[in-house]
Amino acid sequence: MCGRLSQYRGIHEFVETLGMPDAWRNDVGDKPLLRYNIAPGTPVALLRWEAADLVKWGWRPHWATGPVTSINARAEKVAHGPYFRSIWPHRAVVPVDGWFEWVDEGATKKQPYFIRRRDGHPSLCAAIGEFYGNERDGFVIITADAQGGMVDVHDRRPVVLSAQLAVAWMAPDLPSLAAEQMALSQGEPAERFEWYRVSMAVGNARNQGAELIQPIP
Template sequence: MCGRLTQYRGIHDFVDTLSMPNVWRNNVGDQPLSRYNVAPTTSVAVLRMDITGPRADLVRWGWRPHWATDRAAPINARVEKVAHGPFFRAIWPHRAITPVDGWYEWVDGGGSKKQPYYIRRRDGRPALCATIGQFEGTDHDGFVIITADAQGGLVDVHDRRPVVLSPDLAVEWIAAGMPSEHAEQMVLNLGEPAEAFEWYRVGTAVGNVRNQGPELILPAQ
């Protein structure tokens, strides 16, 4: 996952996908997010639970532990290591969902510029990405998206992909009290398959993070 995504629907559309009857604390706003080129280190809408119930917040994309000052904050965590490695140990218990309309990958076609592709669910629903993070209301807050090996035709676009959960599993993922072992098995084995997604070439304008707008996700001519 190269690190660019879209969140253009409103937070209510994302929440409705989960079909949870609870009242959500909405710290994002009611208007469509209208973000077609979301870059790392910027604030992204995430869905999670705390002691007061479900909530939607804007959280910085990227996190590192306080002792890892010698590297940039990662934006993704490999599913094979995330539950046991020391780097993400502090935030592994703090689970969230990053709802996205889609994400971009760049493919090296041998020319001077890489070809961007846009990936989204075939059924048009938001992709509910398994996420962990620090959500304490401080300057150190941030999150990472869990990624797995790509499958099927997605391998031709990129060798990694976000772990996308079905709505039922996404609700279970953010529920309080889930054992660590169960959470690990969920992201290792129950992510949506490659067949759930479609991908196509888009224009190179998405390479500039200052470019925004729905034209970025249109198929390239």
């Protein structure tokens, strides 16, 4: 799962989806984000229990060696493995308008697809991270096995939560076991989503604009 995200609405529109419009300190701003092609390693708007922030997409523990920085964490392992142990209690929601996957269709280059909710609402992706206001801050998106026809696009998908579960996910008093079960089995099913081919231009992270999420034949 996904190497690119799309966030083009304003943070207030994302917050309103959760039914808690006055609950956050807004450190993102009021204007539409207009980011159609967000790459790892760049700031992404996310929601925590107390604030809406811009946080780098990608994280690794302080003791890890080598250049690899994780952008995703598998729901099956995230609650118990040593790699994410320190940030597992620090939960957030990444609201996205959609995300991109690349599919090998036998062509010279892999074909990009855009995936979004059928009902037009944002996808509220479960995430964890380090949020201390320093250079180590970062987050990862939790992923699970893909379901239904979504398997044809990619074998992994972000854990997208309903608005009610997204609020519960962020609550600081949510027990660890309940959070684990939420990540493992309570993500939105494949039938809530649609996916379609989009322009190869999305492969270049410098390209932005609404044309990147328009369907192509």
